[in-house]
Amino acid sequence: MSNPHTYREAGVDIRLEANAISALVQNLxxxxxxxxxxxxxxGHFAGLIDFGHLxxxxxxxxxxxxxxxxxxxxxxxxxxxxxxxxxxNDLYVMNMEPVAFVDYxxxxxxxxxxxxxxxxxxxxxxRLANVNIVGGETATLKGLVxxxxxxxxxVGVQEKGKVITGERIRPGDLVVGIPSSGIHSNGLxxxxxxxxxxxxxxxxLPSGRSIGRELLVPTRIYHEVLxxxxxxxxxxxxxxxxxxxxxxxxxxxxxxxxxxxMPPHEIFTWIQDHGEVENAEMFRTFNMGMGYAFVVPEGAxxxxxxxxxxxxxxxxxxxxxxxWLNGAEIR
Numbered sequence: 001m002s003n004p005h006t007y008r009e010a011g012v013d014i015r016l017e018a019n020a021i022s023a024l025v026q027n028l029x030x031x032x033x034x035x036x037x038x039x040x041x042x043g044h045f046a047g048l049i050d051f052g053h054l055x056x057x058x059x060x061x062x063x064x065x066x067x068x069x070x071x072x073x074x075x076x077x078x079x080x081x082x083x084x085x086x087x088x089n090d091l092y093v094m095n096m097e098p099v100a101f102v103d104y105x106x107x108x109x110x111x112x113x114x115x116x117x118x119x120x121x122x123x124x125x126x127r128l129a130n131v132n133i134v135g136g137e138t139a140t141l142k143g144l145v146x147x148x149x150x151x152x153x154x155v156g157v158q159e160k161g162k163v164i165t166g167e168r169i170r171p172g173d174l175v176v177g178i179p180s181s182g183i184h185s186n187g188l189x190x191x192x193x194x195x196x197x198x199x200x201x202x203x204x205l206p207s208g209r210s211i212g213r214e215l216l217v218p219t220r221i222y223h224e225v226l227x228x229x230x231x232x233x234x235x236x237x238x239x240x241x242x243x244x245x246x247x248x249x250x251x252x253x254x255x256x257x258x259x260x261x262m263p264p265h266e267i268f269t270w271i272q273d274h275g276e277v278e279n280a281e282m283f284r285t286f287n288m289g290m291g292y293a294f295v296v297p298e299g300a301x302x303x304x305x306x307x308x309x310x311x312x313x314x315x316x317x318x319x320x321x322x323x324w325l326n327g328a329e330i331r
Contacts, residue, residue, distance in 0.1 A: 005197075005275035007190045007285045012242075040165065044250060045090040045239055046156065048163070055163050057096040061086035062151030065188040069215045071147065072201060076114050078218040079150055080121025081128070082185045085219035087154035088129040089239040089292065092225040095164040096156030098129050103136035107148040110140055118150060121218070128221045164229065166236035166251035166295070169317055173235055173295050175248075176304045177262045177314040180291030182217035186242035187286040191215060191267075194275035205266050214267045222292045224308060232303040236295035240287040245323045245330050251295065257324045258315035262289040284330050290314065 007013075031038060039048035039055065046057040063082045070076045080103075088098040103122060105115070115138075126133050131154065183191060192215075195201060201212040225237065236251045248256045261283075264272075268289065272282050282288060294304055295317060305311050323330045 005190060005194055005277050006281055007187065009193075012189050044165065045093040046096060048094070050160075051157075053160055055096070055158050055160050057091055057094060057156040057158070058153065059087045059090040059156070060151065060153045061090065062149060063185055065192065066185050066215070067148055067150060068192060069188060069212065073212050073216055075216065076117040076121070076148075078121050078124075078216060080118050080123070081125040081218035081221070082121070083150050083152045084122060084125025084129055084131065084154075085221045086185050086241070087152055088125075088131065088156075089219070089222055089241075091154060091156035092222050092292075093164075093237045093239050094156075094158075095162055095226065095229050095234070095237070096158045097226055098131045098154050098156045100134045100155045101126065101131050101152055102134060103150065103152040105136070105138045105148065105150055106141050106145045107138075108140070108142045108145050110138070111148075114148060125218075125221065129223055162229075164234055164236060168235040169252040169254060169295050170235070170297075171254055171317050171319040173297055173317040174301055174313050175256060175258070175315040175317070176294040176296060176301050176311055177290040178222065178292040178294070178304075178308055179220075179262060179310040180240070180265070180287045180289055181220040182265055183215055183267055184219040184241070184287055184291055187244075188215065190275070190277070190285055191271055194271050194277070198274050200274070205270060207266060211267070211270065214265075220291050225292070228294070228304055228307065232296065233300040234294055234296055238293045238295070240291050240293065242285075244282075244284045244286055244288065245325065246284050248293075248323055252317070253321065255318040255321045255324065256315055257318045257320075259326060260312065260314050261325065262310075262312065262314060264289045280325070280328065280330055283325055 037050050039050050046059045049056040063079050070079050091098050195211055203211050238248050240247055268286055301313060
């Protein structure tokens with residue numbers, strides 16, 4: 001290939017997305033009067049509501065263009081897990097316990113087979129996260145939607161004193177990375193562009209799995225978080241989604257230096273090699289093997305390392321702002 005692939009070239013401009021979201025949020029100034037006010041601002045992984053001695057949290061997310069991978073493989077049985085995971089993992093970041101979920105399906109035409117398979121995945125995701133699916137909405141929007149989109153909203157709850165927002169993060173804290181299960185549900189626009197350019201959907205990776213199947217591996221649900229936060233001091237957490245390492249900037253004004261990143265899965269190595277994707281572009285697009293992270297004071301990492309297979313200290317918090325990978329800033 002003559003030109004390296006980028007996420008922007010594949011149709012997703014992270015900077016434009018951030019600017020567009022800012023343009024939206026700056027007009028969201030109204031605040032409810034009376035009981036149950038909003039806590040904090042907009043922009044963290046979940047929105048918080050003061051409910052007396054409890055805090056409620058809301059998240060919303062979808063599966064994104066991973067749905068096109070499911071269409072390509074004619075297998076929609078796991079995308080419900082992805083939808084659940086993308087929501088509950090954002091709740092875990094703030095130490096919220098997920099309790100209820102609603103789904104939203106938009107399509108240009110209904111298929112009983114697709115809906116049945118999506119239901120299988122949603123049910124499995126609910127089991128893994130111990131969540132009630134309390135309802136949902138299906139909309140047939142021919143002319144507006146081309147294909148099928150799956151999204152959802154999740155409600156979490158926690159005692160007020162146990163909510164973790166990142167405000168306790170300080171320079172010197174350690175970052176403990178937790179492995180991802182694969183590509184999860186982000187960066188698929190770039191991944192698909194590289195795969196389609198190579199016509200490599202059926203190509204077999206060293207593990208023996210085809211590239212198409214590897215892209216469809218469901219997002220890991222980090223249900224062990226609630227147990228770990230009860231056993232050790234945690235100052236902050238991060239769900240590594242679209243934007244890669246840049247997600248850490250949502251936690252604090254301090255910076256992060258990553259000196260010992262987790263080994264990337266073979267799918268990331270394949271995408272980087274065959275798409276000639278620059279290293280910085282990979283780390284600001286994909287999770288690169290680390291789907292979740294704890295930020296803890298030095299000395300508090302032991303229980304996490306002992307109980308989560310594959311976890312490791314990958315870096316630390318610095319007084320210098322920005323996200324740094326082996327001395328180079330990720331922007």
